[in-house]
Amino acid sequence: MRVFLILLTLLLAGPLQANPFAVKPDFLPVEQAFVLTHDRLPDGQLRLFFQIQQGYYLYQKRLKFDGIEPSQQPQLPAAENHHDEFFGDSGVYRQQLELLIPASATGELRLGWQGCADAGLCYPPQTTVIDLGGKPPATAEQASDQALASGLQQASLAWSLLAFFGLGLLLAFTPCSLPMLPILAGLVLGNGASARRGWLLAGVYVLSMALVYAALGVVAALLGASLQAWLQQPWLLGSLAALFVALALPMFGAFELQLPAALRDRLDRAGQGTRGGNLYGAALLGALSGLLLGPCMTAPLAGALLYIAQSGDVLQGALVLFSLGLGMGLPLLLLVTLGNRYLPRPGAWMNAVKGVFGFVFLAMALYTVRSLLPAPLLLALAGAWLIALAWAAWLTLHTRPVLRVVPMLGALWGGLLLIGAAAGGNDLWQPLQPFAGNSTAATSAAKHDAFTTVSTPAALQRELDAAKARGQWVLVDYYADWCVACKVMENEVFARADVQTALDGVHLLRLDVTLDAPDSKALLQRYQVPGPPSLIWIGPEGDERRARRITGEVDAATFLQHWAQTRSQG
Known part of the structure; x- marks a missing residue:
């Protein structure tokens, strides 16, 4: 009986493995599985960076660098040993790969590469052409960082x-x-x-x-x-x-x-x-x-x-x-x-x-x-603090009645903050905004709707590819819920009508890196951003205008000046 069961199992194994109704894994498009970016470093070297998704890998021996001299070939880092059915024992790269092309390299670099998925798919060889320019760009304009x-x-x-x-x-x-x-x-x-x-x-x-x-x-x-x-x-x-x-x-x-x-x-x-x-x-x-x-x-x-x-x-x-x-x-x-x-x-x-x-x-x-804290609660606590300070100052200035007008004004403003907080306000300088009608709410809603929020590298790549296909500028805003400067710019820069008008036609992306998670780290690594707030301009052809990057909090006038200079330089 045991021999019969073993034979039956062996006979059924082939048909079961070939079951056309079995669930097949979903494979990412090649441009999402292996996200390639390149930028210039301060010393003029060209940095090639592959962001490799989990479950995928690049072959070391399939990397080709045609169009540059042998002495300008990048030094390949140590690879991980891997065995698969396509190429046998090979060296592969997972998660990420960084390569540096010397600043002296000019002309066109034809970068060749090939990768596979652990689940059993091998992509065709890929070729990317990168214009290195006619001379080393070491003296090109640089961002402040x-x-x-x-x-x-x-x-x-x-x-x-x-x-x-x-x-x-x-x-x-x-x-x-x-x-x-x-x-x-x-x-x-x-x-x-x-x-x-x-x-x-x-x-x-x-x-x-x-x-x-x-x-x-x-x-x-x-x-x-x-x-x-x-x-x-x-x-x-x-x-x-x-x-x-x-x-x-x-x-x-x-x-x-x-x-x-x-x-x-x-x-x-x-x-x-x-x-x-x-x-x-x-x-x-x-x-x-x-x-x-x-x-x-x-x-x-x-x-x-x-x-x-x-x-x-x-x-x-x-x-x-x-x-x-x-x-x-x-x-x-x-x-x-x-x-x-x-x-x-x-x-x-x-x-x-x-x-x-x-x-x-x-x-x-x-x-x-x-x-x-929620904005109304912060407003209420600020109002209570100001009233308490005004009361203490009133008692201290009992010998100088003329100066008591200052704490009176402070207490009045503190009361306005409390009223504004009770109505759902969020602005220390305009506490009665909720009573001004729906114009502010409409502006705030338009401000939030203008940005597309993404939190994964794959979603970012889809948005960038779509904008490139339309020939559209992209503004990438690195944001986190714990970043106070991000919220200040959200309210004092991007909420302004003149800023919204200037950004008409620009694809606005907000990269949410609030969580300390692999996706957040990958998004920050994509453009080597140390943390929010950071603003990045991507041209219609898909390349970053690195020299125009904004790091840290800026006001509306500075932001508009950066955008005007970026747009004029093309």
């Missing part, structure tokens, strides 16, 4: 440190770094530190902030955008906000914030003879400031990260980011410590100062979690 990365490659370490220190000085007064000011001011002025002690506290604060900033930048360059997303996790932002609230309450006399007795006694002995704040607290607040600034994408930071990613020189990247952090902290350090010199001697007025910085810390808590 490219220019900075190129400068790092060509300049000495001393010049690089000096240049990034200067960039940090300029960044110190941008919206990205201004939140440092109230924290540092609360640390020095709120503790009534002497001039010498204030310098020491502020110096420790800036030093620790710069160290954290450098470390975060290096890790972000090594790991991609996953660190930027991790720093925006709700639990981390909530913890930072709770800490700011805990720092604010002692300023109002709610309680005295103290360490455990044993640790406090040891620190007191270590810091005997000092007054006006604790160095350990200064270092802690500096580290927190570095965490707050870490996700803030700017062109200098993007340039440093691009250099680290291309060169692998983590040490120099860390040093220039450290220098950038010092430059950002120096103007604020001078502002706080020199400003402290002109304050009157310690006295009863210090209690009022502590109260002010208590409100500052509460504002920082609200600022930290602003990306997590």
